Amino acid sequence: MRSTLHRTTLAATLALFFAGASLASAADAPQATTTSATDASQTVNVTLMLHLRDEHGLANYIQQTVTPGSPNFQRFLSTADFARRYGASDAEIARVQHYLASQGLRGDVMANRITLQVSGTLAQFSAAFGTPIHSYRLRSNGRLYHRPTGDVVMPAGLVGQVDAIVGLDNESSFLSHRLSSPHLPQAAPKLASLNAIGANRAKSADSNPTASGQPGEYTVGDVANFYNINPLYQRGITGKGSTVAIVTLANFDPADAEAYWSAIGLTTKPHRIEQIHVDGGGPINSGSGETALDVEQAGGLAPDADILVYDAPNTNASFVNALAQAVVDNRADAISTSWGAPEIYNFAALNVDGARVNDTRDVGTLQAFHTLLMEAAVQGQSVFAAAGDSGAYDTVRGLGHGTGPGEFSAPLTVDSPASDPYITAAGGTTTPFSFAFGNGPVASVSQESVWGWDYLQTYFDTNFGQGVVDLFSVGGGGGVSSYWRKPFYQYFTRGIRRTEGHQSLDYNDPTAGPTTLLKLPSHFAGRNLPDISLNADPETGYLVYSSTDGGATAGQGGTSFVAPQLNGITALLRQSSGHRIGLWNPQMYFLQAVFGYGRYSPFNSVNGGDNWFYQGAPHYTPGAGIGTLDVSNLDAFMRFRW
Structure with a gap:
């Protein structure tokens, strides 16, 4: 695989440490x-x-479960009911x-x-x-x-x-959507010192006591500060009585999560992590840090929720089986996964010898996920997936990008399973901060923006010269599906896009020259993603504790953090409302369409930045989706608007 950075002396000091298995697609x-x-x-x-049986009827029933006034509103099915009906x-x-x-x-x-x-x-x-x-x-x-x-x-x-x-x-294998800052030191302070870091910074009366206040060393307490979660904690809403599930492709040591929560001063329910090993379970490897951070984030935001960890080997069938087990068990109110692969890797043109280059038929995995996600939705299980970390060009992280022999083009593409219309795709932002590389000039991000490292690219180009560093296309995943059609909940959403024209995946064969592997459909009215975004930029990233990664590391980010954060937030909403939340997307798009943005809205617009193609705007954008959350306001709607 080609590195995202040119191999120069400067680039060596900026090496990106991507977590997860290497992709062979x-x-x-x-x-x-x-x-x-x-x-x-x-x-x-x-x-x-x-x-x-009766997929159309199932789709209608799902819509009714999240539509106030419907006779089936919040009447979620059991697994047995689902099996009997569908x-x-x-x-x-x-x-x-x-x-x-x-x-x-x-x-x-x-x-x-x-x-x-x-x-x-x-x-x-x-x-x-x-x-x-x-x-x-x-x-x-x-x-x-x-x-x-x-x-x-x-x-x-x-x-x-x-x-x-x-x-x-x-x-095919899947990537975890976690990565590291290119210039923040990877070694973090000892976990026991985190509270001291936070104590040295001015805090308002409603600030979370577990927050560090330090970009690159943020904790779940900082997430609570950013997105107005603290009022729920003050009401005693901690996820009690809720269950979250993590679907992952690597095993981990649960003691890592316990160490993280303890060190930041967070009191959690004891003995709440249960591991379910699917198909023999996932390995302990470089992806184990992904599993640790998922549990730390979801369980940290909902400190009294129970946690189920479904781990499996990194293959198509085992990923499907792990999700299937989480859905069929139906014990979890919310499920998240931070693993994925480009949607287009499923298309026949890339998988069947002799297939037409415009053949975008699904060859299995997309449909398998889709069926299971429909089941989860009708059972009231909210499901979240990371939207990816390669901006609007999802293949780049796995394949690289360039024009030389043995290199691939970079079409606008999205990640799966996040592209499925029955999952909530978790996108990424950059929160405000100032930065400098070495003794170079200081630059700032003044407002929460769509996460894309082109702002760092500009900084390096200006201060170190054009072409010295190539950060393309690190950023929050987003764009338009080339397979799934625009779902009903996006019909009347301002800012929804169609696929761009003249997009193809090409391979520059060293001997035969350029070869087109796949032509993507132009102006296709596809499902747009992400849906909701939160801070994911490693530059404004987080502390993680993982024994397989050597302990505590700072400057960690990626949409891997956002999916489990939304999972934990759902556990809070579940306790507060007294019922499962169900499929987020129809409810979120409806609320945004009716109430827009403002003091009492559940959403904050993301007006700045871009993910190398889609720019922030005061409406939906495939850079940040609807925007970020005001969780306290969202909770009020979940409790009272029905």
């Missing part, structure tokens, strides 16, 4: 070589998503299981009656779905993976019964 195919035949006896897990019938399940059994495979259906988890060998799956499965090795890092060589052939008896097959390849 479908778009890497030009850099892969076929190896010897795949080990056909290798056992793999594959997930089948069965066809929803899951597959006994006959349909039996038909699928019979076919699998004829191929030597066994499928176990989950309680939602739409998710079928199957284990078998690659040879069995290859025969069952009519496609050879070959092994490939990436030239860039030598990683070995397998994938089908062509379209999956759905057996005649299963046509119309199975919507998605996930796990026939282990090609």
